[in-house]
Amino acid sequence: MSTFTDELKRKDIRIGLVPTMGYLHEGHLSLFQLLEGRCDLKAASIFVNPIQFGAGDDLDKYPRDEIRDVELLESVGCELVFAPSSDEMYPADFQTYVNVEELSKPLCGKFRPDHFRGVATIVLRLFNITGCSMAAFGLKDYQQARVIEQMTRDLNLSVELAFGETVRESDGLAMSSRNKYLSKKDRELAALIPKSLEWVKEQAASGVSNYSEIVAGMREILESKPGVEIQYIEAVNPQTLEFQSEVGEGVQILIAVYIGGTRLIDNVRISMSGVKRLV
């Protein structure tokens, strides 16, 4: 892949990359629109990265369908797919890791200790292997987006980043490859997540700015039916991801829940003047 992309770069062909773990949905595919007109060749990677999964995570059962993925990628104008094996990417003596220290600690980092170290390491390597000039990521994984943004700046990478709004199902559930795990009943329960976030937006628009009130209200909605186990609901500074008790100029509300053994995350930006976009 490096030999091929080196050749492209010598011809001044700018590569735009969408790194994925495969089992693609509309959320992934929408990211290719962000590359439009800003690069010469659209590329994707498909790689279920073992080092970002912890013990007890769903590495082994993570859904895969590479043939369908490639068809979907072709349909959105993606011309190059990099889909390496784990053995190729992690030879026995592999031992170099990138850690974005502060941003990796809170939120999901509390429950998945080496997750963002694994994400930062593979993303850097995918940037290096493809030599991409730009890359796009989804905002459903908000903490991941901040980790990658910070790494790109701290390590002086010459990769332009673009972040895409979360794409949602008709009932508001954020698209995720992991939604496949949900039973019919769990899928119905999952709609409580976007419902709780919509409620937060309304509260913010009507002037509620207190963290405790917001969390209590969300908790009430999520627990209105049995089956949703809240891992965390947090209100943080959108840049530093530090706890923020007042909405003020803008606060990111992040949530992680378990439904029937499936871990789902989502988030929303709120401010006193209503909802704000990250980018």
Place this chain on the structure above:
Amino acid sequence: MSTFTDELKRKDIRIGLVPTMGYLHEGHLSLFQLLEGRCDLKAASIFVNPIQFGAGDDLDKYPRDEIRDVELLESVGCELVFAPSSDEMYPADFQTYVNVEELSKPLCGKFRPDHFRGVATIVLRLFNITGCSMAAFGLKDYQQARVIEQMTRDLNLSVELAFGETVRESDGLAMSSRNKYLSKKDRELAALIPKSLEWVKEQAASGVSNYSEIVAGMREILESKPGVEIQYIEAVNPQTLEFQSEVGEGVQILIAVYIGGTRLIDNVRISMSGVKRLV
């Protein structure tokens, strides 16, 4: 610097980099010969990297002479010097570190816990900022050379590495910016280091292959006069840096000592068939 080197790369000008902490000596300057004919533009960086110094290390007193350095660099055909400030390189929210985990643990890593994390991080960033196609490092810092080699492979960097033999004073002492710290008496004592390494080479050539014998003999030479405090003498596998009790196909002997408060390191490769080069 990135804007400038991006422009050079667009013109297909290959940059060769010698990263340094300044206060240059013949060891640094010899590295430019390794770039000869293998790149289009020779560059150097001068940066005393704070994150590779620990508490109690000599960051504050590390010798600096940028004007003389630039003259010396010009004299060996170096056309580009990157000499940033600490504040430029480490803004307040900097938090991304590269760690080559296994190779950073033994030897110097035991006594300088975050040292190689600091080295790997800055070297990656200097590679990224200058966009160099190749880079040269000295083998006096043997563990550092291995850390950088491993990082370059693990992170899929497209930088060709070259390693230069240690350049020595007439009595054999390895050139180092830190030799400046030595008093006249300490400088004389320092000659015991290369003397002990020469003895090791002779022993290996005459068939001695046992680690304990070698270390005991070196210790005897180093402690033949008072004033040399041994931090470590180790025999390790040249690739993995793991302890190796027999010389076998090749073993790297590494040594760190304190003389009058100054920490000096050196190393030698030995094998049953005599001394071997790393590259």
